[in-house]
Amino acid sequence: MRFDELDLPVQVLQGITDAGFIDCTPIQERTLPLSLSGKDVAGQAQTGTGKTAAFLLTLLTRLLSKPHAKGDHPKALILAPTRELVVQIEQDAQLLGKHCGFSIQAIYGGVDYMKQRNALREGADVIIGTPGRLIDYLKQKVYSLKEIEMLVIDEADRMFDMGFIADLRFILRRLPPFDKRQNLMFSATLNQRVMELAYEFMNMPEKVSVTPEKMTADKIEQVLYHVSRKEKFPLLLGLLRRDGMARTMIFINTKREGEYLHDRLNANGFPCRLISGDVEQKKRMHILEDFKDGKLPILIATDVASRGLHIDGVSHVINYDLPQDCEDYVHRIGRTARAGAEGKAISLADEDGAFFLEAIEEYIKNKIPTEWAEDELFVTDYNKVARPRHVKDMKKEGHAGGRGSSRPPRKGAPAPKKAAAAPKTPATVKVNPETGEAAKKRRRRRKKPAGEGSPAKQTPAE
Numbered sequence: 001m002r003f004d005e006l007d008l009p010v011q012v013l014q015g016i017t018d019a020g021f022i023d024c025t026p027i028q029e030r031t032l033p034l035s036l037s038g039k040d041v042a043g044q045a046q047t048g049t050g051k052t053a054a055f056l057l058t059l060l061t062r063l064l065s066k067p068h069a070k071g072d073h074p075k076a077l078i079l080a081p082t083r084e085l086v087v088q089i090e091q092d093a094q095l096l097g098k099h100c101g102f103s104i105q106a107i108y109g110g111v112d113y114m115k116q117r118n119a120l121r122e123g124a125d126v127i128i129g130t131p132g133r134l135i136d137y138l139k140q141k142v143y144s145l146k147e148i149e150m151l152v153i154d155e156a157d158r159m160f161d162m163g164f165i166a167d168l169r170f171i172l173r174r175l176p177p178f179d180k181r182q183n184l185m186f187s188a189t190l191n192q193r194v195m196e197l198a199y200e201f202m203n204m205p206e207k208v209s210v211t212p213e214k215m216t217a218d219k220i221e222q223v224l225y226h227v228s229r230k231e232k233f234p235l236l237l238g239l240l241r242r243d244g245m246a247r248t249m250i251f252i253n254t255k256r257e258g259e260y261l262h263d264r265l266n267a268n269g270f271p272c273r274l275i276s277g278d279v280e281q282k283k284r285m286h287i288l289e290d291f292k293d294g295k296l297p298i299l300i301a302t303d304v305a306s307r308g309l310h311i312d313g314v315s316h317v318i319n320y321d322l323p324q325d326c327e328d329y330v331h332r333i334g335r336t337a338r339a340g341a342e343g344k345a346i347s348l349a350d351e352d353g354a355f356f357l358e359a360i361e362e363y364i365k366n367k368i369p370t371e372w373a374e375d376e377l378f379v380t381d382y383n384k385v386a387r388p389r390h391v392k393d394m395k396k397e398g399h400a401g402g403r404g405s406s407r408p409p410r411k412g413a414p415a416p417k418k419a420a421a422a423p424k425t426p427a428t429v430k431v432n433p434e435t436g437e438a439a440k441k442r443r444r445r446r447k448k449p450a451g452e453g454s455p456a457k458q459t460p461a462e
């Protein structure tokens with residue numbers, strides 16, 4: 001189906017032309033006829049198949065069908081779990097809605113608080129935001145949800161995973177009744193918890209699933225290497241040098257591992273940057289822009305970047321750490337082979353990651369092809385950086401990993417002072433006056449072999 005075959009307003013068709021869209025993707029072809037007719041839809045499809053455009057086209061068409069006075073309360077609300085996803089949706093909305101004349105405002109944490117507050121106060125037709133800051137402004141009565149006509153929840157399963165469900169329910173309960181608005185929910189996965197939420201806050205939603213029997217895109221070439229933890233980085237160097245990866249995303253599970261990987265890759269001549277939840281929002285957006293523009297060849301990221309980011313031309317995705325959540329595997333490798341392109345996803349399974357492999361393969365309903373690395377593929381790292389010790393290694397050394405565990409000192413920090421040794425006091429021995437057994441044991445312990453010094457001193461009990 002082509003977009004011009006749908007009953008869309010002229011302004012929306014102009015935005016579609018500007019975006020370069022011609023044919024509908026499968027999820028768009030199945031959901032747009034339903035959503036444009038006013039029905040609620042819960043849509044499931046692989047990541048990168050056009051879910052964002054599907055709900056934006058419906059939203060813009062609905063708002064254009066009714067005249068709205070400028071400066072009134074918002075008419076549409078889009079909820080997303082992460083800041084990066086909010087920014088991505090806003091960019092797509094500005095592009096597709098360029099000729100519609102609507103005011104579109106993104107609301108998320110980590111940026112100028114008063115600037116966003118003032119923008120909301122001046123009035124916005126469409127609000128795209130994360131739950132936390134939206135609730136903050138709502139409690140201050142900066143804006144109202146009483147006139148919302150369209151609600152969109154994107155990546156609802158991620159809302160559950162990140163603990164946003166209480167915030168999500170707080171917002172949904174302050175909207176007009178579900179039969180007075182249109183509700184759309186799109187995600188790469190629609191599990192039981194998400195559908196319970198849909199049936200609670202949506203008006204008899206139509207569930208649409210596209211190719212649910214296979215969770216990953218067909219044009220992603222997947223490959224798995226079994227490798228020990230100590231050999232992971234030498235193998236990574238070999239893969240980067242062999243394949244000449246022009247634009248690569250490397251996913252890790254922890255910020256600490258990411259910092260270590262960042263230092264070692266840069267030391268070995270592979271420019272890269274790291275984004276995680278602890279990185280300042282402005283810095284994260286700057287890094288992402290450099291990666292999108294081709295100024296940065298390698299991006300290291302935690303799962304904060306695994307969902308919703310549409311970056312053209314990502315040739316390779318590397319799971320340096322296999323994700324503990326099998327759904328995150330689908331979202332990670334979905335950063336490549338987007339919009340019909342081809343891509344490659346490489347996973348490295350070490351001693352710990354191998355435990356997650358069975359659940360991942362069961363979830364994607366497919367076995368990941370395994371390759372065995374030849375010796376020449378392992379490249380020696382001549383620029384070694386101090387590696388953060390693994391939890392298992394710390395336990396072997398006698399560290400519990402919690403309070404009292406040793407950590408490497410910060411750069412420039414003064415050396416820790418050694419605790420003063422407690423003065424030694426002579427041990428007191430309780431002696432049984434009747435048998436003198438304690439004295440005999442003490443004498444045997446302290447007695448030295450003949451010819452090695454003076455004889456041991458006798459205790460008063462003797």
